[in-house]
């Protein structure tokens with residue numbers, strides 16, 4: 001007997017999924033019929049709804065996978081309910097950044113991603129937590145969180161908006177003081193990489209592995225303004241490691257202390273914390289993903 005797949009679709013992800021969600025649903029049904037037998041498709045109605053849908057439906061069937069149809073935010077909402085269970089997550093990466101899918105080498109078009117989903121096998125990866133908030137791709141504070149916050153206030157999504165917001169933020173942003181494991185660190189940004197990229201192939205930690213039981217902690221030190229272009233080039237060409245302004249550490253956990261509660265992001269979702277103490281830790285081998 002083949003087990004069914006549960007698809008959870010976020011119509012707010014990416015730039016065009018909302019306008020095409022009926023067509024996406026039809027395509028999933030018809031490809032599933034040819035490959036897997038059956039698929040149930042649910043739509044999210046608001047932020048956090050995907051987590052609720054997983055919790056309501058995860059025990060209703062012996063699912064072959066629960067599939068996130070959207071970007072890293074949707075993956076996060078679904079995966080957090082599947083951590084520690086034996087139900088795999090699948091990913092149809094129709095979001096803006098699609099960092100986890102890109103790190104895993106999953107196809108980015110609907111048909112190719114569906115083919116991979118039905119042919120793929122479950123594999124175990126690490127997940128991580130920041131003050132108990134699960135993340136799967138990257139989390140951090142400083143410039144990335146500031147950009148994540150500004151991006152969330154835009155009506156349009158997608159790479160063009162992201163680049164535009166980052167460029168504007170770059171001129172007004174001031175580096176902040178963090179204590180990373182007791183060491184005072186003036187930083188442009190402080191990132192915790194489970195996967196190697198933020199999304200859109202912005203590789204903050206190209207060497208990061210999802211299966212090593214470790215986080216790659218990336219500190220970008222304050223740099224002269226002329227260096228911004230070289231930094232962006234390094235980010236998109238997997239060459240950040242060579243920069244003198246970058247420091248990497250590998251860790252199973254880290255403690256960050258700040259003077260005021262920081263804005264953070266987890267998988268690109270911004271959040272204003274109400275504490276100055278931030279604990280980050282890895283949860284090795286805690287999630288099954290269809291690859």
Ligand SMILES: Nc1ncnc2c1ncn2[C@@H]1O[C@H](COP(=O)(O)OP(=O)(O)OP(=O)(O)O)[C@@H](O)[C@H]1O
Pocket residue numbers: 010011012013014015044045046047048049070071072073074075094095096097098099157158199267268269
């Ligand atoms: N029905 C909905 N209406 C409005 N927002 C929603 C809905 N369902 C989910 N959301 C929110 O949409 C946001 C964006 O989703 P998602 O992160 O998947 O797409 P994205 O930002 O385009 O992609 P990426 O994170 O890969 O850049 C998430 O914060 C999620 O909580």
